[in-house]
Amino acid sequence: MLPRHHRLTESSRFRQAVRRGQRTGTRTLVLHWLADDGIDPSQVGFVVSKAVGNAVARNRVQRRLRHLTREHLQELPGRGVLVVRANPSAAEASYQSLQGDLRKGLHRLQPAGTRS
Template sequence: MLPVDARIRRSRDFSSALKRGRRAARGGVVVHWASGPPRREATQSPPRTTPSDAERHDPARAGFVVSKAVGNAVVRNKVKRRLRHAVAEQMPSWPAGTDVIVRATPKAAERDFGELSRDLAEAVARARGGRPRKGRRETDSGGGL
């Protein structure tokens, strides 16, 4: 099971990760990998002048999206449990401050735990690689050939 501080629960955190993250799909999952500067949680108290180590390095977090297209409630919950377990195994290798959204596709309902775990690992590796999406090429602005 994922620790409480390793879960994404707020809608704005999901939106932020989806907007700034790189996307990769494999088999039954689509992963949005959002690494970047440490996030700051909105708190009621002013920030401390000397943050502790825990505050300097936010843990990696994961959020899950399993729509009704995947199946009925029993199937969706089974898929979520499998994905949470797979993420818990892989999360220790993720850099601190990383937000990852894992979206299950309808194909996820047909896959066993080993296949889902492999799909997740491959999608994470692809998203971490930073390859640009199709149609997004860097252009030379120098006006050359």
């Protein structure tokens, strides 16, 4: 489970991250990152729409994403807000595939001078 202080619960911050943040996409995920030094620690929110599938599929995808994101909190590119949006293909994706796509997306969000 994602620690409470890392959970994004304010709809206004969701909206800001999606509208003004840096965006990168993979086959199964779209990541929106809005840097904000006023947020400590960084917060993460999830969007899994009905296009992903029925309630069982959506909840499975969201649980996997929460678990994966918890493992990769240290890879966030600083302090800010991350919104992880699942594409419909996430419903059929394996755990390893989602993990690879999340890593790839987080790597793309890193500032150019800090990529390894």
